[in-house]
Amino acid sequence: MLHFTPDSPSSIIALLVCGLLVCVFEFVNGFHDTANAVATVIYTRSLRAGTAVVLSGIMNFLGVLAGGLSVAYAMVELLPPDVLSPPDGTPAVPMLLSLFGTALVWNLLTWRAGIPNSSSHCVIGAIVGVAIGDALVHARSLSEGVDWHQVTKVLEALAVSPLLGLVGAALFYLAMRAVVKDPALYQPPTGDAPPRGWVRWLLVASCSGVSFSHGNNDGQKSIGLIMLAVVGLMPALYALNPLEAHRLPLPVAQATQIETLLEQYDHNGLRAEALAAAARLKAEGEAAAQHDGTAPQVGPRAAVAQRADVFEVLAGLKQVEHVSSVPGAERKQAKMLRQGLQPVVEFAPWWVRLLSALCLSLGTMIGYKRIVRTLGEKIGRTHLTPAQGASAELVGAGLILTAGYTGLPVSTTHIITAGIAGSMLGAGSGVQNGMVGRIALAWIATLPVTILMAAGLFYVLSL
Numbered sequence: 001m002l003h004f005t006p007d008s009p010s011s012i013i014a015l016l017v018c019g020l021l022v023c024v025f026e027f028v029n030g031f032h033d034t035a036n037a038v039a040t041v042i043y044t045r046s047l048r049a050g051t052a053v054v055l056s057g058i059m060n061f062l063g064v065l066a067g068g069l070s071v072a073y074a075m076v077e078l079l080p081p082d083v084l085s086p087p088d089g090t091p092a093v094p095m096l097l098s099l100f101g102t103a104l105v106w107n108l109l110t111w112r113a114g115i116p117n118s119s120s121h122c123v124i125g126a127i128v129g130v131a132i133g134d135a136l137v138h139a140r141s142l143s144e145g146v147d148w149h150q151v152t153k154v155l156e157a158l159a160v161s162p163l164l165g166l167v168g169a170a171l172f173y174l175a176m177r178a179v180v181k182d183p184a185l186y187q188p189p190t191g192d193a194p195p196r197g198w199v200r201w202l203l204v205a206s207c208s209g210v211s212f213s214h215g216n217n218d219g220q221k222s223i224g225l226i227m228l229a230v231v232g233l234m235p236a237l238y239a240l241n242p243l244e245a246h247r248l249p250l251p252v253a254q255a256t257q258i259e260t261l262l263e264q265y266d267h268n269g270l271r272a273e274a275l276a277a278a279a280r281l282k283a284e285g286e287a288a289a290q291h292d293g294t295a296p297q298v299g300p301r302a303a304v305a306q307r308a309d310v311f312e313v314l315a316g317l318k319q320v321e322h323v324s325s326v327p328g329a330e331r332k333q334a335k336m337l338r339q340g341l342q343p344v345v346e347f348a349p350w351w352v353r354l355l356s357a358l359c360l361s362l363g364t365m366i367g368y369k370r371i372v373r374t375l376g377e378k379i380g381r382t383h384l385t386p387a388q389g390a391s392a393e394l395v396g397a398g399l400i401l402t403a404g405y406t407g408l409p410v411s412t413t414h415i416i417t418a419g420i421a422g423s424m425l426g427a428g429s430g431v432q433n434g435m436v437g438r439i440a441l442a443w444i445a446t447l448p449v450t451i452l453m454a455a456g457l458f459y460v461l462s463l
Contacts, residue, residue, distance in 0.1 A: 030363020040389025063215025064357035070407030072224030094461035118411035129454025170426035209397035255282035274316025392419030
């Protein structure tokens with residue numbers, strides 16, 4: 001078996017490979033998902049393919065830079081705290097290789113088959129698989145090793161958003177048909193002539209909106225993944241947020257509040273690690289108080305250990321928030337304490353945002369043709385019309401952008417594909433059952449396949 005130890009050549013090489021893998025994954029995500037934005041403008045002849053993908057790349061780039069971090073860490077927090085930052089300083093190589101390898105392989109397989117598959121599903125399935133593999137390695141029950149509340153919250157968003165895209169696009173199309181009587185909207189293009197005037201620019205605007213919202217939501221996911229690799233490669237610099245590290249050691253009063261909450265409401269003993277971490281943070285605070293509030297110098301190993309303790313405490317406080325028997329005042333206190341600690345470990349330097357934006361935007365300019373053809377020709381029984389394309393993309397952009405700013409990771413692929421199907425149904429043209437069945441099968445298979453792949457790979461690499 002492979003053994004990874006801190007500062008060993010094998011660990012450093014593996015971490016560099018992981019850093020490369022996450023960039024490749026985001027690049028593949030770009031060319032896999034670009035079709036969702038550009039299919040309508042290409043198939044309605046609104047823009048030439050080359051112009052469309054360059055526009056999409058630019059808007060994806062801007063979307064990443066304008067996005068927040070709530071989606072990034074909603075996904076990262078699916079991982080157990082001891083995997084996020086091993087307390088002994090060992091690089092999390094098995095986790096990174098399992099995550100990126102699984103998601104990348106499944107993304108490429110579905111792209112090769114021309115099936116619009118969700119990169120979000122790939123990543124989330126791989127993350128859940130790593131959590132399950134970690135539970136098996138440490139002989140924990142799955143109820144303890146996996147944050148099922150967070151998993152359920154993420155999966156609900158992934159399940160509901162395509163339905164909203166399907167229904168929303170159908171209703172939007174019907175409303176457009178009732179209000180806008182211009183026949184140019186409802187006729188497929190003839191030859192290479194673009195739609196006239198405002199119809200063309202409506203489609204260009206909707207393409208830009210989907211691209212921006214895709215960068216805003218999916219870019220955050222890659223930021224979270226890049227940060228996992230960055231902390232493994234450079235723990236001395238990035239285990240803790242340089243702008244927020246002054247919050248540690250915790251003031252004794254704050255650490256005592258955390259410790260009291262965890263002691264009082266941890267009846268099942270599932271967060272013994274969180275309680276131990278809170279005790280260590282409290283002891284550091286007491287030691288700093290005895291030295292006039294000056295914290296001892298924090299080295300690379302100490303920074304990683306503090307990061308691990310903070311993540312354990314965050315996981316424990318989150319559990320307190322979600323226990324229905326806990327009084328409302330204490331749940332509110334747990335949430336307030338958790339939100340105060342999050343900035344210490346949940347952050348992204350400017351260059352990580354820029355790297356994510358570059359990988360995603362460059363990926364949009366390559367490899368889009370297979371899936372564009374599926375979206376433009378093989379979902380509906382008739383050629384895509386401007387009204388159908390605009391309905392799918394305007395509704396989709398709104399859903400994806402809303403999710404990006406509320407911390408819910410959603411699938412651009414699922415929303416736009418469902419939106420195109422919804423607009424076809426709204427127009428009464430129907431869908432091609434064979435292709436829709438293949439897409440649905442890939443959607444259904446993605447989670448179990450990636451969970452099993454990542455769990456097995458993590459287990460083997462961790463032994």
